[in-house]
Amino acid sequence: MLLPACQLAGREFLFWGCFVAPQLMNMWISGVLLALLLFWAVGAYNRLIRLRSAALQAFGALDAHWQRWIALLAQYAASRIEATEDDASAGGAADTQAALDAAAAQFAASLAVARARPLDGDAAATLSAAAQVLDTAWQSLAHEAARAGEGVAPPALAPWIHQREQLALHAGEARRLFNEAVGQYNHAIGQFPANLLAWLFGMKKGRAL
Numbered sequence: 438m439l440l441p442a443c444q445l446a447g448r449e450f451l452f453w454g455c456f457v458a459p460q461l462m463n464m465w466i467s468g469v470l471l472a473l474l475l476f477w478a479v480g481a482y483n484r485l486i487r488l489r490s491a492a493l494q495a496f497g498a499l500d501a502h503w504q505r506w507i508a509l510l511a512q513y514a515a516s517r518i519e520a521t522e523d524d525a526s527a528g529g530a531a532d533t534q535a536a537l538d539a540a541a542a543q544f545a546a547s548l549a550v551a552r553a554r555p556l557d558g559d560a561a562a563t564l565s566a567a568a569q570v571l572d573t574a575w576q577s578l579a580h581e582a583a584r585a586g587e588g589v590a591p592p593a594l595a596p597w598i599h600q601r602e603q604l605a606l607h608a609g610e611a612r613r614l615f616n617e618a619v620g621q622y623n624h625a626i627g628q629f630p631a632n633l634l635a636w637l638f639g640m641k642k643g644r645a646l
């Protein structure tokens with residue numbers, strides 16, 4: 438009776454070793470791989486979120502400088518209203534002032550849209566174009582005033598030009614930092630397999646200004 442029992446036990450052990458143990462091993466390996474995949478996905482997602490947040494913060498800094506530029510233009514427009522119509526030092530011809538006012542209004546509207554969607558491509562393109570138009574309008578006004586003053590900016594305009602130059606310097610640096618942040622975010626979001634996570638969570642590439 439002992440021999441058949443040993444044979445039966447041997448068959449059970451053989452069954453365990455040949456069929457059950459490999460299945461458990463496969464399940465263990467699959468679990469480890471799944472855990473590693475989940476760990477990678479969480480890390481990659483957090484990295485994308487961190488880069489996206491950095492780009493948004495960089496836009497916030499740029500937005501603050503550009504809002505100061507808009508405020509400066511509003512102050513200049515108010516000073517123009519107080520100036521006499523025949524004062525050549527008040528800031529140039531009426532048509533250039535009207536063009537500047539229109540460009541400033543368009544820029545403010547574009548900035549408000551981009552503020553809500555800083556990484557939206559269309560909003561960024563519109564804002565970039567509006568900023569270029571505003572810079573051109575300001576330069577035209579300064580040149581017109583200089584022409585009326587025989588090549589020299591009138592004293593009444595000089596403080597505004599100086600303030601604009603200071604704002605442009607700081608805004609230019611903030612703009613550069615924003616573009617760098619967007620470039621890093623776009624690079625990360627375009628890499629495989631991180632781009633699969635970006636697609637899954639609806640993350641899209643931003644646009645530099």
